[in-house]
Amino acid sequence: MNTEKNFSGLSIAALVCLLVITVLIKIASFYPGWIENNFSRGIYPDISWLYRRLLGRVPFSLGDILYIIAGASLLILVVRFVVLLVRKKIKLINFKRGLI
Numbered sequence: 001m002n003t004e005k006n007f008s009g010l011s012i013a014a015l016v017c018l019l020v021i022t023v024l025i026k027i028a029s030f031y032p033g034w035i036e037n038n039f040s041r042g043i044y045p046d047i048s049w050l051y052r053r054l055l056g057r058v059p060f061s062l063g064d065i066l067y068i069i070a071g072a073s074l075l076i077l078v079v080r081f082v083v084l085l086v087r088k089k090i091k092l093i094n095f096k097r098g099l100i
Helices: 003-028 032-055 062-086 092-099
Strands: none
Touching: none
């Protein structure tokens, strides 16, 4: 299995998704009345009601959990990178070229 090719495809897919979301947000910014009627007064009250029912008794925020997971993942990646760098499996010259 060629992981470089899979990673490249995954990166391209993520980039395309971000681009599409960015364009949709930009288009939505031209229609504030539609957003107010259909999202703010339409679907958002239902979403917030559902979240209050599911997570209302939890004494911490779901966002806090997501921040902890993201921070721990980043910390693990940095530690793995430093270990590889110390073991010299990644040459410092290649790393500098990759940064540039």
